[in-house]
Amino acid sequence: MTPPRKLHIKSYGCQMNVYDAQRMVDTLAPEGFVETADPAEADLVILNTCHIREKASEKVFSELGRLRVIKEEAARTGREMKIAVAGCVAQAEGAEITRRASTVDVVVGPQSYHNLPKLLAKARDGAPAIETEFPIEDKFSALPAPKPAAIRARGVSAFVTVQEGCDKFCTFCVVPYTRGMEVSRPVADIVADAKRLAENGVRELTLIGQNVNAYHGDDENGRTSSLGRLLHRLAMLPGIARLRYSTSHPRDVDDSLIEAHRDIPAVMPFVHLPVQSGSDRILAAMNRKHTAADYIRTIERFRKVRPEIAFSSDFIVGFPGESEQDFADTLALVTQIGYAGAYSFKYSPRPGTPAADMQETDTALAVPAAVMDERLAQLQALIDAQQASFNRAAIGRTVEVLFERAAREPGQIVGRTAYLQPAHVMASPDIIGKVLPVTIDSLERYSLKGRLASEETAVASLRSTQRESETFA
Ligand code: SAH
Numbered sequence: 430m431t432p433p434r435k436l437h438i439k440s441y442g443c444q445m446n447v448y449d450a451q452r453m454v455d456t457l458a459p460e461g462f463v464e465t466a467d468p469a470e471a472d473l474v475i476l477n478t479c480h481i482r483e484k485a486s487e488k489v490f491s492e493l494g495r496l497r498v499i500k501e502e503a504a505r506t507g508r509e510m511k512i513a514v515a516g517c518v519a520q521a522e523g524a525e526i527t528r529r530a531s532t533v534d535v536v537v538g539p540q541s542y543h544n545l546p547k548l549l550a551k552a553r554d555g556a557p558a559i560e561t562e563f564p565i566e567d568k569f570s571a572l573p574a575p576k577p578a579a580i581r582a583r584g585v586s587a588f589v590t591v592q593e594g595c596d597k598f599c600t601f602c603v604v605p606y607t608r609g610m611e612v613s614r615p616v617a618d619i620v621a622d623a624k625r626l627a628e629n630g631v632r633e634l635t636l637i638g639q640n641v642n643a644y645h646g647d648d649e650n651g652r653t654s655s656l657g658r659l660l661h662r663l664a665m666l667p668g669i670a671r672l673r674y675s676t677s678h679p680r681d682v683d684d685s686l687i688e689a690h691r692d693i694p695a696v697m698p699f700v701h702l703p704v705q706s707g708s709d710r711i712l713a714a715m716n717r718k719h720t721a722a723d724y725i726r727t728i729e730r731f732r733k734v735r736p737e738i739a740f741s742s743d744f745i746v747g748f749p750g751e752s753e754q755d756f757a758d759t760l761a762l763v764t765q766i767g768y769a770g771a772y773s774f775k776y777s778p779r780p781g782t783p784a785a786d787m788q789e790t791d792t793a794l795a796v797p798a799a800v801m802d803e804r805l806a807q808l809q810a811l812i813d814a815q816q817a818s819f820n821r822a823a824i825g826r827t828v829e830v831l832f833e834r835a836a837r838e839p840g841q842i843v844g845r846t847a848y849l850q851p852a853h854v855m856a857s858p859d860i861i862g863k864v865l866p867v868t869i870d871s872l873e874r875y876s877l878k879g880r881l882a883s884e885e886t887a888v889a890s891l892r893s894t895q896r897e898s899e900t901f902a
């Protein structure tokens with residue numbers, strides 16, 4: 430029997446890439462590949478790349494420099510190592526990658542992972558193998574179904590792709606060019622995946638997609654299902670205690686999604702709803718197709734049906750032409766909403782996007798680097814303060830925690846609250862996989878410390894979780 434070949438995958442970027450890494454592992458397993466954490470002993474290294482900002486995509490080339498040395502060392506000992514570049518840089522730059530880094534054997538775009546074995550075979554002949562075709566309508570069905578063993582390794586919380594690609598064409602963003610047009614998976618396939626995950630101990634599902642609430646997959650009756658309807662279906666599966674979804678676009682929040690938050694306790698009251706800017710002028714230039722007031726109205730629709738709901742967002746500072754007033758509008762929006770957390774980025778011109786072209790034609794539109802730094806620091810300070818006060822508000826409260834794993838400190842178990850805050854308690858590992866009430870005593874940086882709520886409540890809730898698990902055992 431030939432010894433297994435070793436595969437090392439390093440992923441950058443969004444959750445979609447994390448999920449795709451698993452898809453690649455599953456695709457390569459029948460070829461005899463097993464995963465390794467050490468690139469030095471790998472027969473195949475895949476860099477699963479992100480193109481979203483310049484910094485992210487440049488990382489690839491410095492990593493390739495390091496890998497070239499490892500590959501040459503392996504060759505000296507008579508071992509052949511192959512290097513593949515996957516993900517969004519592969520899609521955007523294609524053959525350019527092999528021109529810049531001759532050490533690369535395979536370049537494969539996100540729509541072509543099912544062809545990895547074929548591409549590797551092709552690369553054996555010496556010349557690099559490149560495939561960055563898209564769109565492929567049936568890209569989801571071309572992959573083998575995930576194996577239960579791989580699923581179990583993901584613990585109590587798992588991601589499931591429900592749609593991929595984006596047709597929104599925000600003027601700053603590369604995603605429509607790297608991931609292609611929007612494709613939604615059929616409801617039945619998602620339900621089958623979710624069922625398998627639940628049967629393997631998964632309690633929390635995060636439905637992922639570049640624009641997840643644009644979901645419009647067909648159901649078993651040939652009708653189009655919205656994300657809200659899909660959430661209803663998944664909530665009925667025994668064992669599934671929590672449902673999340675990411676990332677949403679404010680324009681695609683429909684009544685069915687609001688109703689899902691109203692009617693389904695398993696749908697967590699925490700929504701990542703990126704707004705990017707608080708200025709209507711900038712929002713229009715970004716092609717977001719909504720105003721700041723529209724966004725606030727959307728937030729209010731959620732809050733009306735689920736008062737305890739919290740939000741996070743993404744922001745871009747220094748978009749071409751952003752004035753002091755535009756930036757002040759962003760700060761005002763953040764102050765008005767009050768976020769549980771948010772990511773903020775400096776605008777990064779991406780080749781081929783309308784905003785980058787605009788700034789290139791009219792260089793006066795470019796926001797100077799020092800101004801961008803100052804705005805980013807100001808915005809982050811405001812967001813950090815909001816996040817800290819949101820986290821502090823948990824102290825003294827009893828909140829539900831889904832326990833995930835043993836923590837670093839002996840005897841401690843860590844889980845997450847509804848708002849994804851890490852929460853630590855001293856307890857037996859039996860609680861892993863259960864949702865239990867925890868009284869929060871303190872906050873250390875971003876992490877909550879507490880104790881299982883009064884024994885009576887804990888026992889009662891233990892019983893109810895046991896009942897739930899019996900139904901699918
Ligand atoms: N599909 C999601 C996320 C897209 S990428 C959405 O529509 O919100 C994640 C975040 O990266 C974006 O929300 C945006 O804030 C940021 N981003 C995207 N392109 C960028 C660019 N060119 N420069 C800086 N930040 C960018």
Ligand code: SF4
Nearest residue numbers: 595597598599602604
């Ligand atoms: Fe990019 Fe906009 Fe699509 Fe999000 S909605 S992926 S920011 S184009």
Ligand code: F3S
Nearest residue numbers: 442443479480481517
């Ligand atoms: Fe990056 Fe591609 Fe995701 S550009 S953010 S890896 S969709």
